[in-house]
Amino acid sequence: MTAAALSTVLRKEICEIELVESDAIGIVGVGEATIPAIHDFNRKIGLDEQDFMRRTNATFKLGIEFVDWAKKGDAYMHPFGHYGFNINGVSFHHYWLDQNRRGNTAQLGEYCIPFVAGKAGRFALPLSDPNSVLSTYSYAFHFDASLYAQYLRHVAEQRGVTRTEGRIVDVALDGEGGFINSVRLENGQSIAGDLFIDCSGFRALLIGKALGVDYESWQHWLPCDRAVAVQSRNSDTLDPYTRATALKAGWQWRIPLQHRTGNGHVYSSQYMDDDEARTLLLENIEHEALAEPRVIRFTAGKRQRMWKKNCIAIGLSGGFLEPLESTSIYLIQAAIMKLIERFPDREFNAVDRDDYNAQIGNAFEQVRDFIILHYKATSRDDSEFWRYCRDMAVPDELDYKMRAFRESGRVVFSKRELFIEPNWISVLLGQHVIPKTTDLRVDCTPADKIKTQMARMQEVIRRAAASMPTHEETIARYCPADSTKIES
Amino acid sequence: MQSDVRKIVIAGTGAAAGAAAVATAVSLQGSGISITLLLSPNSQKPRPVEVFRSGPLGFHTKLGIEESGLCRQTNAVYGMGARYRGLSESGDDVFVPLGTHGKTLRLVDFHHYVAKLRAEDGAQHFNGWSAAATAARAGRFDPAQADLEPALRLLEYDLYVDSDRYLDAMLVQASALGVRVVRQTPLNAELNAEGMLESVTLDDGSSLHGDFFIDCSEDRFLIRHVTSDDELCDWSSWFSCDRLASRSVKSQQTPRLFTSIEAHDSGLLSQLSTRALATGCFVYDGASINDEQAVEQLAKYLPGAVPDDAQTAPFRAGRYSRHWEMNCVAIGSAAAVLVPIEVSPLQLAQSAVLRLLAMLPRGKDSPMLAAEFNRMTNVEIDSARDYQLLRLAVTNRQSGQFWQQTQRTQWPDSLQRRIDLFRSHGRFTARDHEFFSKSNWISSFLNFGVWPASYDPLADMIDEQRIRDELIRFRYWTLADD
Numbered sequence: 001m002t003a004a005a006l007s008t009v010l011r012k013e014i015c016e017i018e019l020v021e022s023d024a025i026g027i028v029g030v031g032e033a034t035i036p037a038i039h040d041f042n043r044k045i046g047l048d049e050q051d052f053m054r055r056t057n058a059t060f061k062l063g064i065e066f067v068d069w070a071k072k073g074d075a076y077m078h079p080f081g082h083y084g085f086n087i088n089g090v091s092f093h094h095y096w097l098d099q100n101r102r103g104n105t106a107q108l109g110e111y112c113i114p115f116v117a118g119k120a121g122r123f124a125l126p127l128s129d130p131n132s133v134l135s136t137y138s139y140a141f142h143f144d145a146s147l148y149a150q151y152l153r154h155v156a157e158q159r160g161v162t163r164t165e166g167r168i169v170d171v172a173l174d175g176e177g178g179f180i181n182s183v184r185l186e187n188g189q190s191i192a193g194d195l196f197i198d199c200s201g202f203r204a205l206l207i208g209k210a211l212g213v214d215y216e217s218w219q220h221w222l223p224c225d226r227a228v229a230v231q232s233r234n235s236d237t238l239d240p241y242t243r244a245t246a247l248k249a250g251w252q253w254r255i256p257l258q259h260r261t262g263n264g265h266v267y268s269s270q271y272m273d274d275d276e277a278r279t280l281l282l283e284n285i286e287h288e289a290l291a292e293p294r295v296i297r298f299t300a301g302k303r304q305r306m307w308k309k310n311c312i313a314i315g316l317s318g319g320f321l322e323p324l325e326s327t328s329i330y331l332i333q334a335a336i337m338k339l340i341e342r343f344p345d346r347e348f349n350a351v352d353r354d355d356y357n358a359q360i361g362n363a364f365e366q367v368r369d370f371i372i373l374h375y376k377a378t379s380r381d382d383s384e385f386w387r388y389c390r391d392m393a394v395p396d397e398l399d400y401k402m403r404a405f406r407e408s409g410r411v412v413f414s415k416r417e418l419f420i421e422p423n424w425i426s427v428l429l430g431q432h433v434i435p436k437t438t439d440l441r442v443d444c445t446p447a448d449k450i451k452t453q454m455a456r457m458q459e460v461i462r463r464a465a466a467s468m469p470t471h472e473e474t475i476a477r478y479c480p481a482d483s484t485k486i487e488s
Numbered sequence: 489m490q491s492d493v494r495k496i497v498i499a500g501t502g503a504a505a506g507a508a509a510v511a512t513a514v515s516l517q518g519s520g521i522s523i524t525l526l527l528s529p530n531s532q533k534p535r536p537v538e539v540f541r542s543g544p545l546g547f548h549t550k551l552g553i554e555e556s557g558l559c560r561q562t563n564a565v566y567g568m569g570a571r572y573r574g575l576s577e578s579g580d581d582v583f584v585p586l587g588t589h590g591k592t593l594r595l596v597d598f599h600h601y602v603a604k605l606r607a608e609d610g611a612q613h614f615n616g617w618s619a620a621a622t623a624a625r626a627g628r629f630d631p632a633q634a635d636l637e638p639a640l641r642l643l644e645y646d647l648y649v650d651s652d653r654y655l656d657a658m659l660v661q662a663s664a665l666g667v668r669v670v671r672q673t674p675l676n677a678e679l680n681a682e683g684m685l686e687s688v689t690l691d692d693g694s695s696l697h698g699d700f701f702i703d704c705s706e707d708r709f710l711i712r713h714v715t716s717d718d719e720l721c722d723w724s725s726w727f728s729c730d731r732l733a734s735r736s737v738k739s740q741q742t743p744r745l746f747t748s749i750e751a752h753d754s755g756l757l758s759q760l761s762t763r764a765l766a767t768g769c770f771v772y773d774g775a776s777i778n779d780e781q782a783v784e785q786l787a788k789y790l791p792g793a794v795p796d797d798a799q800t801a802p803f804r805a806g807r808y809s810r811h812w813e814m815n816c817v818a819i820g821s822a823a824a825v826l827v828p829i830e831v832s833p834l835q836l837a838q839s840a841v842l843r844l845l846a847m848l849p850r851g852k853d854s855p856m857l858a859a860e861f862n863r864m865t866n867v868e869i870d871s872a873r874d875y876q877l878l879r880l881a882v883t884n885r886q887s888g889q890f891w892q893q894t895q896r897t898q899w900p901d902s903l904q905r906r907i908d909l910f911r912s913h914g915r916f917t918a919r920d921h922e923f924f925s926k927s928n929w930i931s932s933f934l935n936f937g938v939w940p941a942s943y944d945p946l947a948d949m950i951d952e953q954r955i956r957d958e959l960i961r962f963r964y965w966t967l968a969d970d
Binding site: 009011014015044089340341342343344345347349351352355359400403407408410412414416437438440441443444445446 | 860944949
């Protein structure tokens with residue numbers, strides 16, 4: 001991703017990019033789910049959406065369904081769209097809560113087009129006409145991560161990035177400053193550079209091994225440390241959303257691609273062993289497994305500094321958060337975009353570097369808190385794991401957000417966060433964090449008038465969703481898989 | 489759901505209270521909550537001219553109040569920014585316009601291209617790309633005028649209005665919205681057993697009951713009864729002026745579309761005018777110039793027929809830390825005293841009341857909402873303070889004791905970090921709830937001559953000729969109005 005993005009903004013005559021990769025080293029991604037922020041990235045690097053979707057077996061995604069999280073038998077969706085419409089400048093959920101207390105039993109999701117369409121297996125690209133309800137949602141993708149990596153490598157190479165095949169065995173630092181001079185490959189070749197971007201995954205060859213930046217663990221908040229993943233045969237229909245089902249000591253994802261379904265069970269090795277995790281995964285997949293399950297180990301957390309000297313860690317070398325909210329690609333993308341904003345010259349100014357570290361650190365913490373909320377706000381007590389999560393102390397900022405929401409129904413958030421009001425509302429209400437009060441301004445409109453307005457919204461949304469083609473129809477027309485090998 | 493808040497009392501002396509009453513009434517229309525505006529005579533002379541943000545992003549537009557009528561009623565003049573004189577040793581004027589300069593090209597902020605051009609061609613006048621600066625120069629601005637380049641449209645400007653007339657206009661609006669206006673002097677406030685404000689005793693012996701109070705007074709009349717922390721966080725180590733002289737005259741010439749600010753050996757003078765009135769103030773260091781001399785200075789700076797005598801008063805810049813306590817919220821002058829340049833107490837009050845209205849509680853006491861409101865308000869005020877101090881931090885004026893001391897000042901860390909970050913590569917990181925935008929900051933840096941040591945390396949990645957073409961195109965547009 002980094003090479004593709006940088007190659008679109010850096011002119012070759014002025015700044016050369018060399019990508020050092022080894023085919024012998026597999027990549028972690030197993031089937032990747034994304035969030036709508038990816039459109040920004042794709043637009044900035046000039047990706048052709050249809051082409052990229054065809055080449056990566058991609059499907060559309062309208063949200064994430066969470067099953068059994070707050071309690072067993074529960075399900076809610078974090079959809080990529082707003083709930084209802086603001087009335088007199090007040091967020092819709094206040095009216096919904098008020099009506100709910102008055103006995104209106106409609107679910108919050110019924111006022112949200114991606115929820116209604118998603119559950120019905122329907123998908124159409126949003127319209128740009130702001131007057132249409134069909135413009136009030138967004139979407140993301142599910143795709144094959146290995147194919148996506150290949151695709152971006154191809155884009156990067158077309159734009160003049162040199163790719164060198166080989167495994168890095170040594171890193172040479174300059175004596176005084178401790179900056180990286182060059183990396184040496186297995187075949188003895190040495191590659192020099194001014195700026196090194198460490199995308200070496202969990203091994204963190206440059207930022208960790210060579211420059212000694214420590215890893216900060218968040219395991220006490222996010223105890224899951226393993227995933228076992230397997231692909232399975234598809235169902236007849238393709239749900240346009242990711243599903244995350246809570247299990248005894250973690251949760252299981254289901255990501256439908258065009259040709260197969262990606263599944264994975266994320267769990268805590270402290271509360272469950274690998275065999276049990278594998279068995280549980282296989283029991284829970286809907287169709288036949290297509291390979292042997294693979295176990296991946298990780299520690300939730302991040303590098304203390306993402307940028308040190310002339311090295312910037314992007315991707316797993318910089319940090320890892322479980323894919324519960326599909327944020328892995330987003331965090332990579334945020335790091336790349338910030339790097340472009342703070343692009344260094346040979347002086348590697350400390351002020352710019354510190355600002356970069358502060359901002360990317362912040363992005364990780366915001367996503368971390370959002371994920372922790374799913375574990376913390378639960379009434380499950382059917383296992384040690386869930387009891388631990390329910391009782392654990394959470395980061396101060398998350399605690400503040402949860403208390404503020406309970407007390408007032410307000411989402412206190414910063415405009416510069418990835419997850420904003422509708423995202424937090426989905427998960428807070430979905431996890432049964434219920435406010436004691438609603439916005440005072442709800443009283444400005446008589447309740448029966450609101451009831452009528454809400455019924456109309458519900459009807460408009462139901463009709464709009466019903467007018468959409470099915471997910472399969474849209475894919476067949478827009479981006480059917482093209483398995484021709486990407487030439488590199 | 490029932491609300492414990494049935495009656496809101498807004499107390500103050502002038503424009504801020506009027507604006508707060510209108511905003512509250514608009515926002516709570518239909519809720520059955522009653523709103524009373526307690527308007528008391530000001531013990532000091534009120535500011536004759538008020539300043540606030542206008543336009544599509546301004547206070548009135550956000551409330552759905554049409555501004556062109558207001559402009560006529562209040563002798564309004566559009567404000568495009570501030571002109572500084574005498575802050576630099578070179579003697580050049582500095583104009584800091586509102587709004588933006590140029591626009592982002594290929595993920596790189598516009599000012600980096602100007603910095604690149606400067607590295608290659610020498611001096612650049614950043615305001616060549618500002619629509620507000622052009623309007624200020626031309627002395628003409630019409631917000632309704634069609635835009636040649638929508639992306640460069642000026643969306644941010646001020647209004648300078650006659651305070652009395654503005655208050656009158658607000659009172660008319662408030663009454664039409666059902667606000668009860670009580671003109672009395674408050675004598676005392678009664679608390680209930682939990683320490684919450686219950687009522688205000690008035691000078692006719694009656695008492696005004698309320699469930700929730702908004703304090704827009706100049707002397708923190710309400711909030712000081714309930715707060716446990718009535719200490720001003722003092723900013724005198726950064727801004728040592730401790731006296732303020734003010735004076736107003738009849739507007740003589742065609743009013744300028746900006747505020748003039750002039751450095752004096754002992755402080756700062758400023759003036760601005762509406763179509764009827766010109767007002768000036770002098771904030772100075774009482775140790776180096778006495779009141780009489782100050783008044784004389786001010787009269788020289790702002791000559792003309794004087795309807796009122798000049799006044800002098802003590803001045804102390806700073807803010808309080810808890811604006812919302814129990815069932816009372818202090819806004820505007822009751823929350824902070826800012827250096828009188830580029831931000832007015834009314835502006836702060838308007839911004840605070842909009843924030844408050846989105847957070848009004850149902851229960852009288854709401855500690856989480858109060859904490860959040862206080863946090864956001866303090867970020868806003870401190871950041872506005874840094875914005876003002878930036879002007880002092882980057883000046884090289886040596887003449888006068890006040891300025892020599894300024895040269896030795898250690899500025900707040902938050903400001904110093906921003907200066908360092910900008911000086912390095914022209915970068916700026918905006919925060920939430922800030923009163924001044926990234927564009928305002930960048931405009932301030934560059935117009936005050938703080939050019940980055942080097943620009944964004946990515947500005948080299950676009951074809952050189954294309955940059956020049958774009959820059960010329962944008963500049964052509966902004967000059968077209970001349």
